[in-house]
Amino acid sequence: MFVQQDPNLIQLNSAGQLKHFLTTEGLSREMLTEILDTADSFVDMNAQQVKKVPLLRGKTVVNLFFEASTRTASTFELAAKRLSADVLNLNIKTSSTSKGETLKDTLMTMEAMHSDMFVVRHSDSGAAHYIARDVTPHVAVINAGDGRHAHPTQAMLDMLTIRQHKGAFEPLTVAIVGDILHSRVARSQIHALRTLGATEIRVIAPTTLLPRHIEALGVTVFTDMQQGLKDVDVVMMLRLQKERMQSALLPSESEFYSRYGLTEEKLKLTHPDSIVMHPGPINRGVEIETSVADGPKSMILKQVTNGIAVRMAVMSMAMGGQITEQQAARESE
Amino acid sequence: MTLNIAIKNGRVIDPANNLDLLTDLYISDGKIAALGQAPDGFVADQNIDACNLIVSPGLIDLCANLREPGYSRKGTIASETAAAAAGGITTLCMPPLTKPIADTTAVIDLIEDLAKQAGNARVLPMGALTQALKGEQLSPMYGLSQSGCIGFTNARQPIHSSLTLVRCLEYAATHDLLVIFQPMDADLAAGGTMHDDITCTRLGLSGIPESAETIEVARCLLLVEQTGVKAHFGQLSCERSVKMVTDARHRGLRVTADIAIQNLLLTDENVNGFDPNFHLIPPLRSQLDRAGLRHALVSDGFQAICSDHQPHELAAKQAPFAATEPGMTGLETLLSLSLMLVQQELISLPQMLAKLTSGPASVLNIDLGTLTPGSSADICIFDPQQEWMLTDENRRSAGANTPFMNFPLKGVVRYTLLNGALVFQQ
Structure with a gap:
């Protein structure tokens, strides 16, 4: 009309x-x-x-x-x-x-x-x-x-970081992990990655942190992090706000970490040349293991x-x- | 003093009597005197030439917020009933969302006095179902009904305790009063500003899922069944809700429903672009829901179409989408927008007019919305083909908050009569 x-x-x-x-x-x-x-x-x-x-x-x-x-x-x-x-x-x-x-x-x-x-x-x-x-x-x-x-400037600085390390976007499989529901960063990243031609964009989160029909934005949804991280080139972690624990979205930080925290162990499932990103500020031991945040794959300071x-x-x-x-x-x- | 009026050569459509005829209509003493032949000794003080026009009973709008007392920056009973008259609406039901809330006879009397002073339309106030709409104590429903309340509603304020709700319904049933639900589960809808779907996800807004409505409809229907109260469901937005109410009616429950015209025309995709004029509660739903509502229109699944009129001052809509106040002004566009359903060949003109006249009258169980001789001469005479636009210059409502501002519409009201007196003409 x-x-x-x-x-x-x-x-x-x-x-x-x-x-x-x-x-x-x-x-x-x-x-x-x-x-x-x-x-x-x-x-x-x-x-x-x-x-x-x-x-x-x-x-x-x-x-x-x-x-x-x-x-x-x-x-x-x-x-x-x-x-x-x-x-x-x-x-x-x-x-x-x-x-x-x-x-x-x-x-x-x-x-x-x-x-x-x-x-x-x-x-x-x-x-x-x-x-x-x-x-x-x-x-x-x-x-x-x-x-x-x-949050378009955040998404573009992420794209810049990816391009510096990977060259082209076309061959890439990218996983976005964590609180997609509340994340402006994730939405802007998804639009940018699609436009720039990434092969596959995955979102990894429990259903409580996924907005309805997110797949309509052109992403594949994984609720199991191990499956979702398999062979990905780029892991983009999201910040988890502490107040989400109080609103019945998640049972506890430790359970979130065990299911969706990025650990050295889970990182081994990704492509050997993978990189890890995070928009900051990071919650060590909630979204990401300290050794991963400070490790060789981490682009966190480069992003800044x-x-x-x-x-x-x-x-x-x-x-x-x-x-x-x-x-x-x-x-x- | 009321005049003898003859309305000549119009296409008279009276859905209550299955009448659709080129004929004359005679008004005397504020009432319909006769159709076709003038009564003996009738001398017209005024003739209205209704050639090429539709003569319909005055429209009845089951939900119009007139904003007074308490919110006169958004509209007054005088301004909004003038808008109603310009829209061919002669009777409207007003929710108790005033300040103070309409839970005492003093407020009801004030509303009725102001409406009488304005003289533009018949205002039927709804009383609060619970005191201050807090969902705790019963309002004095019987006394309020004696003051003229047409029915009782808690609007979209929650009654968390099902026990309290049962008691409200039992008490209303005791006095055979109509209860009106505007169903919305407060927790599921909390913080929500639009239908929870793809557009909502893209825009990053908080969603109102269908379940916010359907769960409350289910709860209310079960308790209506338990208490036997007469109930109406206002402004349903989900296909599933209408189905549940229809099923209940087929099982013998005394339940009816209405749909706001915007939910029959628009969908959540219209919100794309954050235009606050599409910030409505109940929200515009999915294409599937709209299709379901339109199907229910064809299959007589609900009784009335309403405007859900909610005028606002400019500032209420001058903010980012979620921070704006929900609702649109709708009295002046109700007829034209409903005519779109006819132009889209969904229903016939008499069927559409039934949803604006005899249908809502049956919901309220009142002797209005008909041209039967002896009934009040509430009449809307309009040209269904003439084009027009609602503009800032010609609007009567204090609110300009509608996406249909400056939008090409068809269907111009030429005369509105209330109790046999002309309250609008152009």
Whole structure:
């Protein structure tokens, strides 16, 4: 009845360039590859003595974290600073917008200060879409995590890490393990891996931590970790929030660890050249054995390093796309 | 003063009497005086030319939140009954979700006074089944019914204790009062904002599974059977729920059901894109559920279509999807949206009008929703083919929260009469 445009198209300007970065879903393989290529160039630069480029000089980036974060917030801040932007960090730790000022008012206030980019983390799924579509469409919006929906920069830094170690995505079998139900990271990883052409994407979790019909996203579901890990090239672990134990989703941490924790023993089932990833912060002895987290297959710190490069890439690309769009709009007036 | 009105040359459809005829209708003293031939000595003060128009009994909406008292930022009885009149609705049932909650005769009297002052539509308040809808103490149902409550509901507030629920039903049965369920298991639905399925998984929203509704329908039906109370199930969204109620009716239980029009037209896939106008509770369900509901429409599995009208102020929908308030405004689009079911050749026009007139009247066991001579002259005269759009400029409801805003619709109400008086015309 309603002719619906792909809602993820609002990420692109009329020339097809990125102007917001809200989700990995609906972006083309070329676009994801461009993000990875751009990030690669920043990886090299970040290893230099002078770690700064003037791409965002004179631009104001506001980090709006409505939900607590350490590594995502700090890597976004570093990324913006290495692009020479002026950065304002706001930690607005309210559980809901009903307390005091609404999300809309906060954003419009920031827009009135002539901000050029918002990096937003919010506990509500769809918050970044809402801001980009309804509140401040002319400010580039970067989604730093919205509810259970998407965490696209995390997914892209994971893709970058995989590409650095595996080269191509096509031959890969990737397993995502743990709390899929509550995970925005898993959803963004799944969309990115599919678009980039991974052979098989597996999710491994007990049924209580699997969203309904997750297979419709193009994944194979395993509830048995031993079967699920067989011959995989990449193991992507997810963080398990402690409060899940209280909500009758799981009996105990120790039982979860015995069934779904990544141990040296289980890791032997994977491909000999497999790598292990985790978005952090890790719960040692709950999701992952310490020796695995610190072992040779672990990419956990590499992921953090890549996080800065990927965030620099999407920030510079989205700012470019916004500027192009606004110039085009001015010229047509 | 009421006028003598002659409605000439219309296609008169009165589902209660199986009537579908090109004829004239005469109104006198606020009542239907005659069909076809004018009564002896009838002199029309006003003639309405209904050529090419449908003349139907005024529509009856079994669920419309008018927001007053307590939430006048969302709508008032005056604004929302004006919207009803513009939508051809002459009678509407209002859930007890006011502030204070409609569990005392004082609140019921206030609602009735305000409705009378506005004079746009007949408002039939539902009383709270339990005090403050807390699911603990019985409300004074008998006294409330004497004040005019048409039935009793706990809305979607839980009655956790089945023992308390049994007592509510027994007490209602004692006085032969109608109990209305809007079934939803509070635990299974907790935190949920949409139907729990593929779209929900993709969007990362919290889901409301079908079982949140079907389990509560099953529990209520078993207790209806035990107590013998007369019960109605409002705004069912799942195919399975309707089947259970239909089966129970076939077993001899006094149970009826209605479906909100949006659940007959839309599905959960419409939520794709996080548009808060599709944030509804009960949620839009799967294509299979919608197909099941539409099949039940054809096979007479439920008695009425309602709007489940829930107007909101703008700010209530200006937030990320899950943080917005659920519900859509629907009085002004109920007829046009129901006409889509006819345009889609699912049912005939008289069958559709039955779900908006005689059907809901039978649920409430009231003498309305018909053009039988002697009954109240509540009439809706509309052009089923004329196109229109609901816009910010022409809307009467205080709420603009509907996905059908600025959407091409067919079916324009030309005249609405309540007790023989014109309450709307265009």
